Amino acid sequence: MYLVVSASLSPTSRSRLLAAACAARLTERGETVETLDLRADPLPMCDGAEAYGHPNTVRAAKLVAEAQAVLFAAPVYNYDVNAAAKNLVELTGAAWTGKTVGLLLAAGGHGSYMSAMGLTNSLMLDFRCIVVPRFVYALGEAFGEVAEEEWGVTNDDVARRVIELVDETVRISRALAAD
Ligand SMILES: Cc1cc2nc3c(=O)[nH]c(=O)nc-3n(C[C@H](O)[C@H](O)[C@H](O)COP(=O)(O)O)c2cc1C
Secondary structure: OOOEEEEEOOOOOOOHHHHHHHHHHHOOOOEEEEEEEEOOOOOOOOOOHHHHHHHHHHHHHHHHHOHHHHEEEEEEOOOEHEEEEEEEHHHHHHHHOEEEEEEEEEEOHHHHHHHHHHHHHHHHHHOOEEOOOOOEEOOOHHHHOHHHOOOOOHHHHHHHHHHHHHHHHHHHHHHHOOO
């Protein structure tokens, strides 16, 4: 099973569209996909105590633990991923151990390109994750001005990079599973 995480809490999220594009590619490849949308199933803030027992936290940790790999889509906020993305990792920490992770970021400008590095370092150094050395960084123009029911990735280059990221994530996770 491959897990697709959407970390944005925005009702009009663009990174959620990146997550949807990942899920579509995985389905096209015949893979089993689960999704974890932090807007649809909100998590409590990590308090190092009771929050671990919240039903949504327990479900999230189970999904991460059972995933062969995780495609993780998040917004860029203040030159980092948003707080909800970090909160997910704080709450589900050990479940990430050894996972292959592909990252996708939606941002407002070109200058925040390095914003994946805090999350990358944490996943690599804390949990020995293999973070795919290719990631998707998409600005607003990648999504076009289309009606809500037609929302999606409209930029061919970004759509191609989503496919490359998904395919590379599957390839690496399979190689590790076979080892
Ligand atoms: C609080 C806040 C902080 C932001 N900080 C940045 C930033 O540091 N760099 C950037 O490129 N865009 C920044 N943005 C723009 C968002 O990354 C952009 O709107 C993106 O589409 C958000 O992802 P989402 O649509 O999936 O929620 C910020 C937006 C908000 C609301």
